[in-house]
Amino acid sequence: MSTATLTPAPAASGRSTAVRDSLTMLRRNIKHMQRYPAMTISIIVMPLLFLLLFVYVFGGAIGTGTLGPGTTRDDYINYLVPGIIVMTAASGAVATAVSVCTDKTEGIINRFRTMSISRGAMLSGHVLGSTIQVTAVLVLITGLAVAIGFRPDASVVEWLAAAGLLVFLALGLSWLCAGMGMNAKTVESASNGPLPLTLLPLMGSAVVDPDSMPSGLRWFAEYQPFTPINETVRGLLMGGEIGNNGWIALAWCAGLSLFGYWWALRAYNKTVKR
Amino acid sequence: MSTSTTAPAAITALGLRKSYGDKVVLDGIDLTIPKGSIFALLGPNGAGKTTTVEILSTLIAADSGKAQIAGYDMVEQAERVRKSIGVTGQFSAVDNLLTAEENLMLMADLNHLPKAEGRRRTADLLERFDLTEAAKKTAATFSGGMRRKLDLAMTLVAAPGIIFLDEPTTGLDPRSRRIMWDLIRDLVRQGTTIFLTTQYLEEADQLADNIALLDHGKLIAEGTADELKRLIPGGHVRLQFADAAQLAAAASVFGVATSDEESLTLQIPSDGSTTNLRAILDVLDTTEVHAESLTVHTPDLDDVFLTLTGRPKTDDPAHLPHQPKESAR
Numbered sequence: 009m010s011t012a013t014l015t016p017a018p019a020a021s022g023r024s025t026a027v028r029d030s031l032t033m034l035r036r037n038i039k040h041m042q043r044y045p046a047m048t049i050s051i052i053v054m055p056l057l058f059l060l061l062f063v064y065v066f067g068g069a070i071g072t073g074t075l076g077p078g079t080t081r082d083d084y085i086n087y088l089v090p091g092i093i094v095m096t097a098a099s100g101a102v103a104t105a106v107s108v109c110t111d112k113t114e115g116i117i118n119r120f121r122t123m124s125i126s127r128g129a130m131l132s133g134h135v136l137g138s139t140i141q142v143t144a145v146l147v148l149i150t151g152l153a154v155a156i157g158f159r160p161d162a163s164v165v166e167w168l169a170a171a172g173l174l175v176f177l178a179l180g181l182s183w184l185c186a187g188m189g190m191n192a193k194t195v196e197s198a199s200n201g202p203l204p205l206t207l208l209p210l211m212g213s214a215v216v217d218p219d220s221m222p223s224g225l226r227w228f229a230e231y232q233p234f235t236p237i238n239e240t241v242r243g244l245l246m247g248g249e250i251g252n253n254g255w256i257a258l259a260w261c262a263g264l265s266l267f268g269y270w271w272a273l274r275a276y277n278k279t280v281k282r
Numbered sequence: 283m284s285t286s287t288t289a290p291a292a293i294t295a296l297g298l299r300k301s302y303g304d305k306v307v308l309d310g311i312d313l314t315i316p317k318g319s320i321f322a323l324l325g326p327n328g329a330g331k332t333t334t335v336e337i338l339s340t341l342i343a344a345d346s347g348k349a350q351i352a353g354y355d356m357v358e359q360a361e362r363v364r365k366s367i368g369v370t371g372q373f374s375a376v377d378n379l380l381t382a383e384e385n386l387m388l389m390a391d392l393n394h395l396p397k398a399e400g401r402r403r404t405a406d407l408l409e410r411f412d413l414t415e416a417a418k419k420t421a422a423t424f425s426g427g428m429r430r431k432l433d434l435a436m437t438l439v440a441a442p443g444i445i446f447l448d449e450p451t452t453g454l455d456p457r458s459r460r461i462m463w464d465l466i467r468d469l470v471r472q473g474t475t476i477f478l479t480t481q482y483l484e485e486a487d488q489l490a491d492n493i494a495l496l497d498h499g500k501l502i503a504e505g506t507a508d509e510l511k512r513l514i515p516g517g518h519v520r521l522q523f524a525d526a527a528q529l530a531a532a533a534s535v536f537g538v539a540t541s542d543e544e545s546l547t548l549q550i551p552s553d554g555s556t557t558n559l560r561a562i563l564d565v566l567d568t569t570e571v572h573a574e575s576l577t578v579h580t581p582d583l584d585d586v587f588l589t590l591t592g593r594p595k596t597d598d599p600a601h602l603p604h605q606p607k608e609s610a611r
Contacts, residue, residue: 025394032391036377043379043420119375119436122339124364125392 026126033133055096090242091214099206100142101181108189109198135182142178160245170244180261183268190275233260292475298347309499322490331479368442378422389439427458517580
């Protein structure tokens with residue numbers, strides 16, 4: 009004997025439900041970005057400051073040291089900007105950790121978990137939203153770089169390849185940060201967790217050639233994920249040797265995405281308390 | 283009360299247990315809640331109320347025990363259970379950056395309602411919960427009472443047959459509390475089953491068809507409010523006198539009374555009926571003893587709790603009149 013309840017919607021197939029729920033969550037997160045633009049502004053400001061600082065303050069001095077005597081500030085801009093662009097992708101991901109952790113601590117996650125929603129949808133919504141946000145910031149920073157003298161030498165295919173890699177990087181780092189956000193106890197610690205990620209490119213080939221570093225740091229610079237990514241983006245935009253770096257960069261992005269996804273979802277399925 | 287015992291059960295639970303480390307939170311809970319009734323789980327902070335809700339709403343797994351919600355096994359068919367229930371937790375679960383309307387539409391979308399239907403239910407709930415004026419404001423600007431109403435409205439978008447309300451009125455002012463109570467009563471009139479937890483005895487008394495008292499992870503009593511009140515000694519009338527002479531005079535007339543020389547009061551057993559009260563007043567009149575004041579004390583659930591646990595419902599050790607009789611474990 010079944011009393012008629014209004015419970016809607018015969019269960020759609022798992023995959024289409026997952027996509028639909030993720031898009032619903034994405035719309036929610038885009039509204040968040042509109043209502044709370046401070047976060048977007050903060051992820052624009054940092055790479056912008058680094059760009060201006062390294063071009064105008066350090067540029068003259070570092071340029072000659074890195075690229076050899078006789079190089080100008082303009083030559084250094086062309087070396088620097090691909091590094092700054094990679095930093096932009098990294099610093100944007102921080103926002104994911106904060107927004108995911110906010111959901112977790114404000115209790116709305118428990119509402120989602122007691123509803124019949126595809127399990128990864130809330131997290132996918134955050135990650136996709138953050139990736140879109142970072143992509144927009146990347147376009148802005150690249151445009152500004154061109155305005156102050158960045159002169160890339162890339163075909164359309166190379167531009168697309170570079171853009172694809174950067175979006176993939178943003179996606180991978182967002183998933184990693186979603187994992188950090190889900191596993192952080194407070195929003196404050198969630199916002200501190202990813203900070204090293206935004207500085208890591210500096211300890212690679214983002215602003216100077218690692219050959220100028222002491223041997224220990226040089227070794228680290230060579231094997232850390234941002235160096236091959238940086239070298240690939242630089243190679244694509246400015247021409248020059250990419251070698252294995254392209255594949256290593258893709259592998260890092262895939263690895264970050266998979267690990268972050270697993271780590272975040274595991275916490276989502278376990279989390280209960282405020 | 284009016285709930286028929288033959289109604290099919292909305293929720294049944296058998297032997298639910300849960301521990302966190304050494305701390306036993308639930309120590310074997312059995313429940314049967316008929317469809318369309320309000321069930322109140324009553325107990326002090328830390329009794330295990332929220333844990334019970336978390337288990338039955340599929341948020342956490344029990345260490346052992348079984349439960350069926352809307353006929354579905356809470357572990358094997360968790361997804362079906364989630365489709366049948368709505369949960370409004372103790373801590374508000376609204377999206378602060380979205381407006382009231384957007385919060386409700388979010389729920390409609392996540393429940394895969396067609397857009398038009400989602401909009402219809404949203405408008406309907408805003409109206410019913412008196413939130414129409416606040417529809418376009420973000421939830422961050424809401425007062426505690428409005429937030430709680432929005433929270434419940436969000437739960438109702440999917441029109442679930444079973445609703446869990448974990449301390450729905452904790453922290454609300456008396457007026458907001460009344461409003462919540464009316465909303466809850468409305469729901470049951472429409473056939474919804476409600477599982478309510480509360481630490482307010484009055485709330486359980488006001489709303490619930492059946493009440494279970496939870497203390498240290500165990501159910502210590504279960505029944506209707508009236509059945510529970512019958513578990514404790516009857517009520518009394520309390521007379522206050524101006525001086526010891528008056529008290530002594532009154533005490534000598536009323537045979538079965540307890541007098542307290544210190545507070546100058548006399549307690550006379552009474553069922554609180556008007557006949558009984560008139561009889562008492564008549565006796566006072568004829569003996570020309572003057573009572574300063576008269577209070578009628580009918581047993582309430584506070585007395586039940588006190589009688590069953592040997593301590594008041596607050597867990598504050600400073601208020602313990604004496605230690606519980608049963609051995610601690």
